[in-house]
Amino acid sequence: MKRIAIFPGSFDPITKGHENILRRALPLFDEIIIAVGKNSSKDNYFPLEQRVAWLKQVFANEPKVKIEAYTGLTINFCKKMNASYILRGLRTSADFEFEKAIAQNNKVMADEIETIFILPVPELSAINSTIVRDIIRNGGDASPFVPSGIDVKSKS
């Protein structure tokens, strides 16, 4: 059976942290679908089309990576895509508490789906999209935090 993982998130915008987690997970799976979601508790800064376009650009040379937009429960999207794994990164203890609750509740709802966590490399563990968005909004240079070739600029 093909080992398919979903890597869900807002990717608003994609950072070097996301890129690192995905590239390190690639040898573990036959296919990874980056699932760009509309998160109910977050207002997105960059439009969905832009976030998807950047992801496609970064992983253009990775045949095992697919990019899809989704809404609704991640486990339902996993079932739709025949994915048995959810991939997530764990940066902080706050991430751990949040992710633990989601993964355990997902396990109750869909026992056949496993959540797999990867720890960031230390030099990328402080990067998060919220801070990157603040830098962009305020006219700072976000290029150290996003994959090379990604031209993030403030929308206004």
Ligand code: ADP
């Ligand atoms: P969400 O909108 O669900 O918070 P994000 O787009 O922020 O999702 O991130 C998607 C996934 O990437 C999450 O599992 C998050 O923990 C992980 N991630 C984000 N930044 C980093 C980083 N710097 N190092 C490792 N994992 C990260």
